[in-house]
Amino acid sequence: MKIKVIVTLKNGVLDPQGKAIQQTLNGMGFSSVNEVRQGKFFEVDVNEKDEAKAKIKVEDMCKKLLANLVIENFEIL
Amino acid sequence: MKSAVIIFPGSNCDRDMDVALKKFGFKNEMVWHDDEQLPKSDLIVLPGGFSYGDYLRCGSIAGKSKIIKSVIDFAAKGGLVLGICNGFQILTETGLLPGVLQQNKNIEFICKNVFVKVNNKNNKYFNSIDKDVLELHIAHNEGNYFCTNDELKMLKDNNLIAVSYCNEKGEVNEKSNPNGALQNIAGIFNKEKNILGMMPHPERMIDKYLSGEDGSIFFKNLINNIK
Numbered sequence: 119m120k121i122k123v124i125v126t127l128k129n130g131v132l133d134p135q136g137k138a139i140q141q142t143l144n145g146m147g148f149s150s151v152n153e154v155r156q157g158k159f160f161e162v163d164v165n166e167k168d169e170a171k172a173k174i175k176v177e178d179m180c181k182k183l184l185a186n187l188v189i190e191n192f193e194i195l
Numbered sequence: 196m197k198s199a200v201i202i203f204p205g206s207n208c209d210r211d212m213d214v215a216l217k218k219f220g221f222k223n224e225m226v227w228h229d230d231e232q233l234p235k236s237d238l239i240v241l242p243g244g245f246s247y248g249d250y251l252r253c254g255s256i257a258g259k260s261k262i263i264k265s266v267i268d269f270a271a272k273g274g275l276v277l278g279i280c281n282g283f284q285i286l287t288e289t290g291l292l293p294g295v296l297q298q299n300k301n302i303e304f305i306c307k308n309v310f311v312k313v314n315n316k317n318n319k320y321f322n323s324i325d326k327d328v329l330e331l332h333i334a335h336n337e338g339n340y341f342c343t344n345d346e347l348k349m350l351k352d353n354n355l356i357a358v359s360y361c362n363e364k365g366e367v368n369e370k371s372n373p374n375g376a377l378q379n380i381a382g383i384f385n386k387e388k389n390i391l392g393m394m395p396h397p398e399r400m401i402d403k404y405l406s407g408e409d410g411s412i413f414f415k416n417l418i419n420n421i422k
Contacts, residue, residue: 131341132375134302183259186252186288188295189341 119164121176122195123184126157131189160184196221196421198238201266203228203257208243208279208398215398216240219414228260237421238275239266241282243334243396253296253337254284263289275319275421276390280335283382283392292383292392293350294342299335300375306334308407309373311358311381311395312365318388320357324416328365329358329409331395333373333381338394340376340383350383357391358382 140154166172180192198221202209216223246257270276278286286292359379362371372379382393400410
């Protein structure tokens with residue numbers, strides 16, 4: 119079963135790449151862009167048939183490796 | 196005095212560190228990350244480089260290596276653990292040190308000499324060092340130290356900010372901050388001050404003709420403090 123995870127920077131944490139993307143978009147003429155925050159997307163194929171169980175495992179993976187909880191939040195889709 | 200340098204796939208300052216440690220009297224051994232046991236050592240060094248290609252987050256995958264469990268046990272017993280650059284990133288990712296090293300504020304890889312102020316000499320690393328400001332080298336893309344307000348308070352209350360970016364005179368200000376690090380933090384200790392993580396590379400400053408000698412001062416002092 120494939121479980122999808124999005125990891126994003128917490129509010130207030132500096133995102134230099136997002137800032138550079140925003141400035142580039144503005145420079146390209148997308149003047150309505152106020153801010154860009156960049157994150158990560160994971161697709162974890164877990165050998166598990168029960169979705170709830172799979173998600174519990176992936177949550178543990180997020181806490182231990184996929185996200186750094188000092189600066190990042192994760193969301194299991 | 197015995198030391199060990201851990202090699203991860205992608206480490207690239209491991210041999211520089213080996214040369215530096217031996218030059219100042221350590222009997223050094225290189226240890227592969229996939230080993231489980233550490234040799235008997237007075238000092239363990241996690242070297243600089245790009246372990247696992249900086250995949251996921253710098254130091255995150257190295258932080259799960261087999262050898263790390265032994266490093267954590269060694270540190271818990273009071274053993275000295277020094278992490279330089281990527282080594283510092285690994286220490287934060289393992290949770291041995293608080294905070295995280297984020298991408299540099301200006302999104303540039305920075306490779307230059309900097310000055311750092313030694314804030315706390317009451318530890319094995321800097322005790323008796325006769326300088327307050329050291330000229331060391333930095334080379335990193337993710338050296339922008341960040342931590343929560345609670346962690347920052349804890350670091351300050353316990354005087355755990357080991358070294359701060361400063362100018363030649365030792366003045367810590369925004370102009371002397373190369374990467375946007377919180378409060379110019381270049382290196383920190385754990386509470387017991389047996390673990391030191393710092394972005395600057397002392398092992399690159401051990402030859403007066405090639406670079407500088409402030410790294411020599413650091414290593415000479417360190418081995419004297421361990422003896």
